[in-house]
Structure formats: C-alpha cells, structure tokens
Amino acid sequence: MTLPHRVGLLGVPLSATSYAEVLDLLDVPPTGDRARTLAFCNVHSVMTARKDPELRRALADIDVTTTDGMPLVWALRRLGVPEQQRVYGPDLMEMALPHSVDRGWRHYFYGAAPETLEALLSRVEAMAPGIEIVGSHSPPYRTLTADEEAERLEEIRRSGATHVWVGLGMPKQELFVHRVADRLPGMSLLAVGAAFDMHAGTVSQAPDWIQDRGLEWAYRWAQEPRRLTSRYMVNNPLFLLLLGRELLLDRIGTRTVGPGAAG
Template sequence: MIRHPRVDVLGVGISAVTPDTALDEIARWIETGDRTYVCVTGVHGVMESRRDPALRRIHNASGLTVPDGMPMVWAGHRAGAAWMRRVYGPDLMLAVLERAAERGWSSFLYGGAEGLPELLGERLVGRIPGLKIVGAHSPPYRPLTAQESAAVVTTINASGADLVWVGLSTPKQELWMAEHRPRLEAPVLLGVGAAFDFHAGLKPQAPAWLQQRGLEWAYRLAKEPRRLWRRYLRNNPSYLAHLAVRPPRLHKSVPQE
C-alpha cells in the first residue's frame, strides 16, 4: 500500500510527496479499489502523536500522511527529500474534487457543526461543475454510541460514495478514520479538518505569503486566540526542541515503533 518514501519527523512518517503525486496516488486507489485513508498533518499532528502512541500508529499506517505545514516540508528537505512540497489540506480537497467531477467519483461529507456539511456541499457543487455530493452528516460532539456508529456506516455505505471527507480536527478525525476504515466501503477516507470551515466560507484562510513562510499558525492564532493559544504555545517550541535532538530522517517506508 505504501509506495512513497516517508520522512521520520519525531516518529511520524510524513509522506515525501508533492500535490501532484498525492493526487495521483489517491486517484490510483479509487481506480484499483484499494481501501485506505489520508492524514493531513502538521506540527500539531506530530506533537499529538508523540504523546499518544495509538495516534502515531494511525498516522504511520495511512496510505498517505501528507505534509500540511511548511515545517514538515522543511524537515523533509533537511532529511534529503528535496522534491517534497506542501500538500495543504484545503488545496488537496479542491484538487481531488475537481478530478472527482471529471471522473464521476462521488463524495460524502462527515463532520462539522450542525448544518455545516450541507452548506459545504452546496458551496462545493456551485464551485465545481459536475461534482457529485451524495451525503452529508454532522455528528454530535460527544463520542458516538455503538448504534450511532453503525447507523453512520450504513448511511455512508448506502450512499455509494468513493470519497469520504472527514472534518473533525486532529486527533478526532484520525481516530474516526482508523476506527471506521474496516467497515466503510468507500476506497478513500480523507481527514481535512479546517478545510470544511474554509470552503464553506465560515473562516478565512491565511494569505498565501504567510502560508509560504510557515506563519499560518500566527494568522489563525490572531483569528481564534482563545481556542488556539494553548495549542501553539505548547506545541511549537516543543517541536523545535525535540527536532534539534532527533533530526528528521528519510526512509523508504514508515518509521518503526
């Protein structure tokens, strides 16, 4: 299943890919019927994985764990993957959906506050001619009961979706994909987090020049200080300190536990 080299960033295997190679790999899975999932990961995902071995295993068992933030790209370059480029979750979502419209693939939207996935579906269909959205569901914020989880699986499978987009934020979306992957018939699950809010028009994206300089976190912090200050204060300095001790390494497969 894992075809691309990975960069070991503090124990998490970040796929050494570009936007084009990631898109082509996802397309291959759908065309061949492979069943896997995609993690979209930056500093937050790496640091959460350091604290939670189960989350680290989920990242490392993915079909792709793409470099969502520039720090992942810089780590890849430092390890020798000079070809590596940022695969930004919202951009990946649009690229895959544009190809989905061309090839007739259908999508299910799972996650977000009540009404958000439906609004997102309307905005995406208006933006991408020919796009097929075959279902949307907003789960409760609490953990699902076994009956609720089974009902969600039944609904998604009945939709016939090829792609299941999961917008629950990290680590909830990764845990959800790993738990539900065996029971879902769709070839590809993709955890894209804030892309739901961005493409629904509920939150602004950072300007491109900030993204390219690895400063998107500062923009998001300025927009949502009460929600995000603890995350960035805790994760960013710790990430740099740990990386100084354990430099990134390029592997042909995922890092070993």
C-alpha cells in the same frame, strides 16, 4: 498503486509526496479489504502524537500522511527529501473536487456543524459544477455509540461513495478513518480537518504569503487566541527544540526513523 514512501519525523511517518501524486493515487480505486486512508499533518498533529499512543498508532497505519504545514516540509527537506512540497488539506480538496467531476468520483462529506456543512456543500457545488455528492452528515460532538457508528457507516456504504471527506478536527478525524477503514473497503477516506470550515467560509484562510513563510499558525492564533494560545505557545517552541535534536542525530547517523517509515 504504490503508496509514497515515508520519512519518520519525531516518531511520526510523513509521506514524501506531492499534490499531483496524491491526485493520481485518488484516481485509482483501492483494492483489498479496507479503505485507503489519508491524513494531512502539521506540527500540532506530530506533537499530539508524541503524547497520544492511539493517535501515533493511527498515523503509522494511515496510508498517506502528507506535510500539511511548512515546518514539516522544511524538516523533510533537511532529512533527505529536497524537493518536498506542502500538501495542504484545503488546497488538495480545492484541486480534487473539480478534478473529480469527469472521473466518476462520488463524494460523501462527514463532519462539521450542520450550518457549516450546509455552507460547505453549497460552496462545493459552486467550485465543481456537476460534482456528484451522494451524502453528508453532521455528527454530534459527543462520541457516537457503537450502534450509532455502525448505522452511519452502513449509510455511507449504501450511498455508493468512492471518496469520503472527514472534517472532525484533529485527532478525532484521524482516529475515525483509522478505526473504520476495514468497514469501508473500496473507498478513500480523507481526514482534512479545517478544510470544511475554510471552504464553508466560517474560518478565514491565511494569505499565500503567510502560508509560504510558515506563519499560518500566527494568523490563526490572532483569530482564536483563547483557544490556540496553549497549542502554539507550547507546541511550537518544543517542536523546534526536538527538531533540532532530530536533525543533529540525523547528521551523525544515529537517528531512528520510527514505525511505518522509510528513511
């Protein structure tokens, strides 16, 4: 199945896609010698990739990089994708799980603290009665050794999973799905980040009206000001400044779309 085309934004290629298109893609088993990979990008993802070459390469290689945050949606609309919509990781997950029940998907959940993962699995079974969960694992916060990672990947292969949901936080989860894609062929790997915490109930999700206005960052900052102040108070103004420059360059026809992207 053809992947959605991508538009470069500040050096990161973003997929011009929709919930319906992503669900259709996930219904088709990937072919070839590597997994299908998906990541859900927001301002933090884009700004981190500008400073981190490894993450930038990973996002360029990942098959689908959706516009998880409204500022990226608005940016793509200004860059020639007028119908672009948000494809938000927690909402995609909430749609995909019931959607999968009669379609033969087999799910593996990788990430989060043990108590969060336990709560998530209970919530998943309530959201999608009859869902087939073939495995889960809460990895330690430290970096796994090569042997530990190989053992975990072998467990995922043995489970028969078709869809692996990865909630390790950004950028760890994006680097993980990119690194292991060639060792998990035939599967779809989805780096959904905060979706684990939100569906487990350990992190509150912003109301729809806040999300629609692009103010989810303020809602999350109010919940965790000590952890998120530097991220939002530095990244967000800098993003707006760089975006303004990008839009100006696009208007005069000198913008570079970046690696892995189609303008």
